[in-house]
Amino acid sequence: MQVEVQDSLVTAPESPDSFIKSLVGQTIASVKRRGKYLLLELDSQDTLVVHLRMTGRLTQTRLPLTGDDMKHLRFIIGFSENEGLAFHDTRRFGKAFILSRRISGDYWKKLGPEPLGNSFNARHLKRVVGNRKSPIKSLLLNQSQIAGIGNIYADESLFQAGIHPLRPAGDLTDEELKQLSRAIKETLKRAIKLEGSSIDSYRDSLGERGRFQETFRVHRRQGEPCPSCKSTVEKIRVGGRGTYFCPKCQHKS
DNA sequence: CGTTAGCCCTGCTGGC
């Protein structure tokens, strides 16, 4: 592959030079995911890691790029004369870096378990909530406790479980933790089936929009009727994030 | 250690 970096912020604090050097001439052997990180494993056994953050997009594309396709382009990989992989990112929060095979094992220890994996269940949830007083929603967003749940999926999971986002995590009953672990798994599975949430910029690797946003029950629906009880959906701020919930269906205690 | 506020960015929206 060939590589060009248009915006050095995407590789920061590493330089584009070392990033490019690790990639040129390599082949992508396999593609995986851990939490919100995309893992492109190379023949060298190093891994190109990409995090989309808020507005990143990684898409297969014809080359060369022209006109509007150059806007917000941060780096581009060429597989051949006319085929490649482009990373676009309006807000420039997205990151890409090379993870060397030597430390790849240790790197992922900072993340909690995959919510769709076998080790994530009510028991794990009970362990992470402990006696903590922070809002349950903040814990769901904490990647070191559970990997991969974002703002949309925290709101939708808490609605399905009937739990108020501000509930002190340690106060949740065993029954509620069971409901919550099930709601998280079901919410993520539904979202994956609909290929994600394209509120604005998200696109899949082929440039297609997801459709999960069409089925949001509370997220970004303040002022609208709750799909279950018709109460008005409210919006508050939790841990600095916009948070949407039904004041009647989601219990405060 | 747990928790929170501020910050990193750009572009869009809604209120005046």
Add this chain to the structure above:
DNA sequence: TGCCAGCAGGGCTAAC
């Protein structure tokens, strides 16, 4: 129409 405050799929860091 123009201007501008506020907000947005996330996460790191400093400070308490």
